[in-house]
Amino acid sequence: MTTSKPELREDQERIVQVGGYAAFQATEGIPIITGFAVDDLRAVEVKPWARLECLGTYINLDGAGNTNDAYVAEIEPGKKMAPERHLFEKNIYVLSGRGATLVGDDPKSRISFEWHKGSVFSVPINTWHQHLNGSGTEPARFVAVTTAPLTMNLFHNDGFIFDNPYVFEDRVSPAKAFSGEGTMFSSVNGRTNAWETNFVPDIETFTTFTWKERGAGGAHIKLELAEQTQTAHISEFPVGTYKKAHRHGPGAHVIIVKGMGYSLLWPSHGSPHDGMERVDWKPGAMVVPPNGWFHQHFNGGTTPARYLAFRWNSQKYFFSLGSPMEGDTDVSVKLGGGQIEYEDEEPMIHELFEEALAKVGTSSQMAEFIPRLRG
Numbered sequence: 082m083t084t085s086k087p088e089l090r091e092d093q094e095r096i097v098q099v100g101g102y103a104a105f106q107a108t109e110g111i112p113i114i115t116g117f118a119v120d121d122l123r124a125v126e127v128k129p130w131a132r133l134e135c136l137g138t139y140i141n142l143d144g145a146g147n148t149n150d151a152y153v154a155e156i157e158p159g160k161k162m163a164p165e166r167h168l169f170e171k172n173i174y175v176l177s178g179r180g181a182t183l184v185g186d187d188p189k190s191r192i193s194f195e196w197h198k199g200s201v202f203s204v205p206i207n208t209w210h211q212h213l214n215g216s217g218t219e220p221a222r223f224v225a226v227t228t229a230p231l232t233m234n235l236f237h238n239d240g241f242i243f244d245n246p247y248v249f250e251d252r253v254s255p256a257k258a259f260s261g262e263g264t265m266f267s268s269v270n271g272r273t274n275a276w277e278t279n280f281v282p283d284i285e286t287f288t289t290f291t292w293k294e295r296g297a298g299g300a301h302i303k304l305e306l307a308e309q310t311q312t313a314h315i316s317e318f319p320v321g322t323y324k325k326a327h328r329h330g331p332g333a334h335v336i337i338v339k340g341m342g343y344s345l346l347w348p349s350h351g352s353p354h355d356g357m358e359r360v361d362w363k364p365g366a367m368v369v370p371p372n373g374w375f376h377q378h379f380n381g382g383t384t385p386a387r388y389l390a391f392r393w394n395s396q397k398y399f400f401s402l403g404s405p406m407e408g409d410t411d412v413s414v415k416l417g418g419g420q421i422e423y424e425d426e427e428p429m430i431h432e433l434f435e436e437a438l439a440k441v442g443t444s445s446q447m448a449e450f451i452p453r454l455r456g
Contacts, residue, residue, distance in 0.1 A: 144369030146331030178221030194259035321446035340386025
C-alpha cells in the first residue's frame, strides 16, 4: 500500500495563532515584561491602555507557565478605569496610592469600598466593577494576577469571556465582604490558618501564624479570596534566617512586601550547582519560580522580610497544576514530598547566605535549625 503526503490548503501552509491569550495580548498595545523576575513593580514602565482607560503593562514571567499572568495598572490622578466584567479570576495588590472600587451588576444596588497601598482584594468572577483613583494629585498603581491565559486559551472567544451575562449566584458578595471582615479557619477539614474574605485592608501588618514546617521561625497566613480557585498567602521570616527549599507547580507570583534578600532557583533534576538562578529583591520586586523548580527565599537584610504570593490551589477549591514530582510542598523529598530539609541541603546554600549577611553587617541565626552548624 502506498501513501501520499497530505496536501495543504493555502490557509494551512503555516500555523498562525488566531485566538487565545497571546493573540489577545498582541492587540492590547501595552508592553509585555518576561523573564524570571521584576526588580520593582512600582517602577516598571506603563503606557496608555485603551481598553481599560488607564496606563499599564503585562507581566508574563516564565514561571507562570501560561496558566496565569500579571499586569500592572496605573490610574492617573482624578481618573477612573473603564468598567469590567470577565470570566477569569483576578487578585489585586495595591502598590501605591489610594482609591475605591464600585462593585455590582445592578447599577441601583452597587457597593463601593476604599483601598490604599498594601490592600489586597478580589471581585467575584464575572461581576461588574470599576476602579477609581481617590487622589487628584497622585497616581494609584496596582498589580493584578489573573487566570486569563488559561481561560482564554480554553475558550478563545472574547465575547464569551467579556460579555457573558451569567451571574454566579454562589459568589455574589454582600457589602460586608469588602469591609475587611472575614472567617478564620484554624484547622477545619484540612484548611489551616486560612482567612476567607474578599478584602484585606493592609497585608503589611496583617497577622501571621507560625509555620514550623517551612522552618526558621517563619510565619504565614493563607488568604481565600472571593470563592476562587486562585489563592494567596502572606509569609514572614526573621532576620538572619531563610526558608527551606521546595518545589511546586507553575504560577506562584511572589511579591516582596518588606525587607531585603534574595531567592535561589534551580531545576529539580539537578543541584544548586547546576543552572542556579539568583534573584535579589527588595519591596516591590516579584519572582515566579518555574514549574517544578526548587526555590528558596533568604532574608538578607536587617529587618524581617515579608512577601505576598498569589498562586493556584485554594484550600477550599482544590485545583492542581503541579508538576508530577511536586508532592506536598512542606514534606521532605525523601518522604515523597517537595521540600529539602535543612540537614539535606547543599552546604553552599548557607555559605552564600553568610556572605550576603556580612555585606549588611548582620549574622546568621540558622544554627538553631541546622544541626551541622552547632559543632
